[in-house]
Amino acid sequence: MPLSADLLADLSSRFGERFSTAQAVREQHGKDESHFPACPPEAVVFAQSTEEVAETVKACAAHGTPVIAFGTGTSLEGHVAALKGGVCIDVSGMNRVLEVRAEDLDVTVQPGVTRKQLNEYLRDTGLFFPIDPGADASLGGMAATRASGTNAVRYGTMRENVLSLQVVLPDGRVIRTAGRARKSSAGYDLTRLFVGSEGTLGIITELTLRLQGIPEAISAAVCPFPSIEAAVNTVILTIQSGVPVARIEFLDKVMIGAVNRYSKTDHREAPTLFFEFHGSPASVQEQAEKVEAIATEFGAEGFQWATGAEERTKLWAARHNAYYAGVGLRPGCRAWTTDACVPISRLAECLLETEEDLKTTPLISAIVGHVGDGNFHVMLLVDPGKPEEAAEAERINHRIVRRALAMDGTCTGEHGVGHGKMAFLEEEYGEALDVMRAVKRAIDPAGIMNPGKIVIP
Missing domain, CATH: 3.30.43.10 (Uridine Diphospho-n-acetylenolpyruvylglucosamine Reductase, domain 2)
Structure with missing residues (x-):
């Protein structure tokens, strides 16, 4: 218009x-x-x-x-x-870190500050912000989509790490959703309402975020497995054993090959887990030994340790670049990325059934995931000039989503709904979707805020 x-x-x-x-x-x-x-x-x-x-x-x-x-x-x-x-x-030009309060472990930023920019700013304070989606996303966008990433298994998602927001409402009013107290029972939780609202209720213009102390000791490891099932069962037993692992990431054989080519690494091309452990030197050693013992039970084929900062940085840079590495498997394509998440006890079943689905498609595909919290992604590479390939990717995606929903999971663990997953919300929420529509109508009666996303009023 x-x-x-x-x-x-x-x-x-x-x-x-x-x-x-x-x-x-x-x-x-x-x-x-x-x-x-x-x-x-x-x-x-x-x-x-x-x-x-x-x-x-x-x-x-x-x-x-x-x-x-x-x-x-x-x-x-x-x-x-x-x-x-x-x-x-x-809002990318609104990119100032406004105030760091080290004694309270929090920081206030404008929405255009990116996660890497914030952690670079914090580098000499002994603190860091743990939420790390693959891209160097803006913090305002990360809050709006309720993003997470590789550290979510230990530190949670944006939902747990946003203390307060400043938001411009659809009529131009400016509100603050909360103070900086670590807990409150005062009224509705407006902060959590706007976290994940994807710009459909208002525009975030300031964020107050939780910070974490940089761990005294950090150790990372890469471990190949004989099968997807062996890798995922290692994840499940690790979580169920209460090991406070900071990161557990899964890459299948195809994705490991793509990462090797893109990031110039030399990991064995097999289903692989990336681990990271945070804590005191003694606790990190204990965590690592316990996980290595669990992995060995499931046929793990040798841990490769990365204890130095440079080694760890290279390791996780390769993981964060997995999206671009995957796209490189078929130059000129577009990546259709699924985002299912299931209870950890159903993860192996869900992934193995998904693996069988992928055997039926001619599309190049790869699996990667934050499996420590039951979240995984299938990347399907589609020629944008071939509608039949888009239809095939949509078929596979529908099967993955409906399988996740049948296992009491969700259609999106971290990417958000946008306009791509609106059709699944009815299945996931039923009549609760009417409550979401009522909230949208109440706050944005004219429907001007990012229309066509999440719900139609």
């Missing part, structure tokens, strides 16, 4: 060069890392403060114009697609 001349003139006069209707700029802001085609907004505003976000939202609300927030564009479910046109508010 074209923007009104009055709104165009208003935003242009307010923001000058930080307002754009150029086609290239619009197209950049209408796509993410997903397989969905670009869907550009009508215009882009590059905001630099909460006040500017609020001004833009008020102006758009007055004209009934949709508003879409944009951080780094690394989401995976079409979150930034302007399905009904409108104005994109790019």
Whole structure:
């Protein structure tokens, strides 16, 4: 829907060069890392403060114009697609760390700060922020999608690590969802309402986050297994044994091969687990020995240890680049990435049945996952010029999601709903979806905030 001349003139006069209707700029802001085609907004505003976000939202609300927030564009479910046109508010320029309170183990940042930027800023404080999705995503986007990553098995997701938010509502009002207290019983939990709302209820303009002390000792290991089942059973027994492992990541044989080529590593091409242990030197050694004993029971074929910082950095950089490594298996393709999550006791069953599904498809596929919390991804490589391949990827994805739901799991462990997984929410939530629609209508009655995502009011 074209923007009104009055709104165009208003935003242009307010923001000058930080307002754009150029086609290239619009197209950049209408796509993410997903397989969905670009869907550009009508215009882009590059905001630099909460006040500017609020001004833009008020102006758009007055004209009934949709508003879409944009951080780094690394989401995976079409979150930034302007399905009904409108104005994109790019908050990447709001990238200041506002205050670190080391004594309280928390920090306040603007939404455009990325996870790597924050940890670089914290480097000399002895603290770090543990949530680490594969991409160097913005923290505002990470909160909006309820992101997690490799450390979630020990440190939780964004849901557990956001203390408070500043949010611009659909009418332009600015609210703060909580104080900095570590617990509160005061009223509805608005912070958790906006964490995971994907920009459909408001735009996050400040975040107060929990920090963690950098562990005294850290050790990592890579271990190949004779089968997917052996690797996953090692994960299950490790978790059920109460080992406080920080990271457990799974890569199948195909993905290990892709990582080797992309990151110039030389891991054995077999189903593989990446581990990391945090704590005191004694506790790290104890954790590692216990996990190694469990892995040996399931036929593990030798741990490779990485204790030095440089070795660990290389190891986890390779894991974080697995998405791009996988895409490199078929240049020119788009990656269709699934995101199922099941209770840990059902993980082996779910993965093995998924493995059988993948034997039936001609598509190149690979499996990777944060299996310590039951979350795994299947990457299906699709030629964007062949609709039959997209249909095949959708078939496989539907089977994976419905299997996860039948096991009391979820259609998305960390990527979010966007517009790609809306069809599954009815199956997952039933009548509870009506409550979500009621919340959306109550906060955004005009339906201007990132319309077409999560729920249709």
